[in-house]
Amino acid sequence: MMFSKLAVCMTNRCSAACDMCCFGCSPKKKTHLSTEQIKSSIRQAAETGAFKSVGFTGGEPFLYYDQLLECSAYGKELGLRITINTNGFWAKNEKLAREKLLALREAGVEYLSFSADSYHQAYVPVDVLRAALRLTYECGMQSSLSIMETVDSQDLITYTEALRPEIYLTALTPHPMLPIGKAMESFSEDKYIRFFETKEAKCTFMGLLQLNFDGNYYMCCSQFCREIPPTNLGKASEVEIKDTERMITSNDYLYVMLRHGFIWYIDLAKKKGFEIPDYLCSPCHCCYFVFRNKKLMSAIEEEVREEAGRLRVQHLLGN
Secondary structure: OOOOEEEEEOEOEOOOOOOOOOOOOEOOOOOEOOHHHHHHHHHHHHHHOOOOEEEEEOOOHHHHHHHHHHHHHHHHHOOOEEEEEOOOHHHHOHHHHHHHHHHHHHOOEEEEEEEEOOOHHHOOOHHHHHHHHHHHHHOOOEEEEEEEEOOOOOHHHHHHHHOOOHHHHOEEEEEEOOOOOOHHHHOOHHHOOOOEEHHHOOOOOOOEEEEOOOOEEEOOOOOOHHHOHHHEEEEOOOOOHHHHHHHHHOOHHHHHHHHHOOHHHHHHHHHOOOOOOOEEOOHHHHHHHHHOOHHHHHHOHHHHHHHHHHHHHHHHOOO
């Protein structure tokens, strides 16, 4: 099976309301998945024998800590590795934070991912994030820290310095802010770092299936996923995980993309007279740019169908 990790986006509720949030999460949002739905998806994933881990994200999953703990333990029982994505707001009270982390560690959580930038730190003080990194390490779990930047920001320098010495306890990953969600309302086009050559773009899918707080499955965990129609695999209440791979490979657009990357679409789009930028923010941005263009999708429909058929025959012949 092409999938190996289930990402559970538990909620759009968050302790923060960052100006660049891809899902527009905030304390005012209330949508969250039921424990029954989460456990059903975890069980189905484990039953395939292909999934190795489940990751919990949001919004902010720690806002539903009891549910997070219960579902983590359930995943552990089924032999899955457990990870969490969080902003670390809960480390304000270190004694309580330590107790929660130790309980999560016992429930199978091995890895926590954090974010640091001027948008998150408007809600989570640097000292609190530093404590979260240190406590995660002391409780026997690994962590990573992502820092997002715009053209004129200095967050990578600022927060690498501000989080010393705890910065040495985590894996650091910088990345550009993406033009999706609230960022589209908050920042002008010239603020985005467009460094990725579209001709090199390939899907960074990495075998990840997302159960989103809207109740749908998506074939990736990209910030753009909810805006890319082909990646929506349908409602979890109606779709079984064992059928999702077939749904992807039977979709002509996705099948061609997974075999050829985006260059096939980019070349074809240019031949049809569509303007494609030479540089975008990431491979996921390229996917978003191509697949949400309804006019382009309609214009190349016949070519996509023919190429998908050719590739499937080639596959059947062992080529």
